[in-house]
Each structure stands twice: as structure tokens, then as C-alpha cells.
Amino acid sequence: MAQSSNTPTGVDNTFRRKFDREENQFLSMRDPPVQRKPLKHRDYKVDLESRLGKTQVVAPVAPLNQQAGYYCSVCECLVKDSANYLDHINGKKHQRGFGMSMRSERATLEQVQQCFENLKKRKHTGGFTEQDFDERIMKQQQEEEERKLQHREKKKEKKKEKAAEEEPEMDPDVASMMGFGGFKSSKK
Ligand SMILES: [Zn+2]
Known part of the structure; x- marks a missing residue:
């Protein structure tokens, strides 16, 4: 009515556009582009075999990490075989999920030179250097130690569980009163 005759038709649009732009700027300030770390070497051994040959009861409604296949705790997903898991x-x-991009870091000149040096040494000794050998032995020893430790821990846990199951904790006085105290001696 009166408004349309006084104000040019474009005004409303301009206002809207400005508003949108401000909104967009505001949004982009809130969510800066994600900076992801460059791709890195894995520093652990992928465990594909620990459950090999083992028997496990599989229920379709069990949590994902208890179902058949390879479970990824990072993505919380289940992969059916080792190739697909890799x-x-x-x-x-x-x-x-690890916060890494698929781009690898650009190597420095020194790193490249070092790599060439190592390869040259390898060529002379036919395969690998003494350093490689030492490193491999060290790694194997470490892995062996870790395996032993894990084995021992597992055994301890099992023992504890068994003990808890077999002998519920009981006050020695109460036990003797009930006639359990002399269990060992009475057997003799
Ligand atoms: Zn994953």
C-alpha cells in the first residue's frame, strides 16, 4: 500500500541477503574447516590371528564386539573377514576416526637422504643391515615378553575367579564354629 509506493522494490531483498551473509559468516566462524593430521605408519601389529581356531558361541543379538568377525572399536563396526578388516x-x-587425513606428510630432504643411505647399506649386506637385525631381535623379544606377561595376567585372573567361585569369603571364627575350619585337618 503506502509502503510499496515509497520504497523501491529491491530493498527487502537486499536486507534479506545481508542477513543471510551475516548468518553464513557466523556459521563459518563457528565451524572452521577440520584440520586433520597427515597419514602415519601403523606402530602396532595388526592382530588377525588371536582368535584363530577358537570356538565361540555367536548370538545374533549380542553386542557387536562379541559377534563373529573383526570388530573395530574406533568405528564400532563389524567386518566379516581379515581382508575386509585390513x-x-x-x-x-x-x-x-583417528583424526587423520588420507594425505601423507611431505618428507624432508634429510629424511629422503637418510632413506637412500639405508637402502645403500642394505644393498651391500644383501637384504638388511646389522641395525635391522638388531631391531628385529629387539622387537621379537619385546613381543615375547608382552605375550608372557599377558599370559601370566590371564592365568592370575582365572585363578582369582576360580578361587572366588569355590570359596566364598568367610570369617575364620564363623567357619570353625560351623565346622568348616578343620576341613583340611579332618581329612588327614
Ligand atoms: Zn574402524
Whole structure:
């Protein structure tokens, strides 16, 4: 009515556009582009065999990590076989879960030179250097130690569980009063 005759038709649009732009700027300030770390070497051994040959009861409604297959705790997903599991942990989605991009870091000149040096040494000794050998032995020893430790821990836990199951804690006085105290001696 009166408004349309006084104000040019474009005004409302301009206002809207400005508003949108401000909104967009505001949004982009809130969510800066995600900076992901460059891709890195795995520094652990992928465990594909620990459950090999073992028997496990599989229920379709069990939590994912108790179902058949390879469970990824980072992405909380289940992969059916080792090949697909390797694909998964090398894949984009999984690396993103770790906060890594798929781009690798650019090597420095020194790193490249060092790499060439190592390769040259390898060529002379036919395969690998003494350093490689030492490193491999060290790594194997470490892994062996870790395995032993884990084994021992497991045994301890099992023992504890068994003990808890077999002998419920009881006050020695109460036990003797009930006639359990002399269990061992009475057997003699
Ligand atoms: Zn994953």
C-alpha cells in the first residue's frame, strides 16, 4: 500500500541477503574447516590371528564386539573377514576416526637422504643391515615378553575367579564354629 509506493522494490531483498551473509559468516566462524593430521605408519601389529581356531558361541543379538568377525572399536563396526578388516583399517572412514587425513606428510630432504643411505647399506649386506637385525631381535623379544606377561595376567585372573567361585569369603571364627575350619585337618 503506502509502503510499496515509497520504497523501491529491491530493498527487502537486499536486507534479506545481508542477513543471510551475516548468518553464513557466523556459521563459518563457528565451524572452521577440520584440520586433520597427515597419514602415519601403523606402530602396532595388526592382530588377525588371536582368535584363530577358537570356538565361540555367536548370538545374533549380542553386542557387536562379541559377534563373529573383526570388530573395530574406533568405528564400532563389524567386518566379516581379515581382508575386509585390513581394507577397513586402511580406509578413509577409519583414518578419519583417528583424526587423520588420507594425505601423507611431505618428507624432508634429510629424511629422503637418510632413506637412500639405508637402502645403500642394505644393498651391500644383501637384504638388511646389522641395525635391522638388531631391531628385529629387539622387537621379537619385546613381543615375547608382552605375550608372557599377558599370559601370566590371564592365568592370575582365572585363578582369582576360580578361587572366588569355590570359596566364598568367610570369617575364620564363623567357619570353625560351623565346622568348616578343620576341613583340611579332618581329612588327614
Ligand atoms: Zn574402524
